[in-house]
Amino acid sequence: MSIGKVVLGTMAGLTIGAIGGILFAPKKGSKTRKDIMHKGDGYWHKLKTEKAKKSAEKEVEKAKGKYDDAKKEVKNMATEIKHSAS
Template identity: 40%
Template sequence: MSSGKVLLGVLAGIAAGALVGTLLAPEKGSDTRKKLLSKGDDYLDEIKDQFNELLGSLKNKFEEKSEEAQEAYGKGKTKFNEAKNEFKNSMAEL
């Protein structure tokens, strides 16, 4: 299981636990709603931060693989051109 899925599951569990705990607490409804909104905002901010971190990580990996692909392409092109020139030279000698 990927770490992203595990993290999302943990965050969902924490949010569900906080929601149930807040709903069962003996307080006024308006106080409970304020707490829920506050906690919801906190969790949303945390999820946004985690999502941005994940996007940054994916972007870095994509850039690394893109650079590797460009290097491989350049090496392959060079070898192809060398082989083509070698073939042309051997044909010219015939």
């Protein structure tokens, strides 16, 4: 069995166990549903934040690459100008 399948199975089991524990907890149903919604909103916000962070990091890396390319180009042009002026 691959690592991915083990991780997926573990995550599914944990999720099902957590949901079952919440649903059978000795709380009023409306309170339990409110708690579930609150936790779901928290996870959703965290997921969106992580996705935005990764996207921003990717864009920063692209910008760094473009900056480095432009810097090299300017150095090459400066060298050419120096040689042509000599």
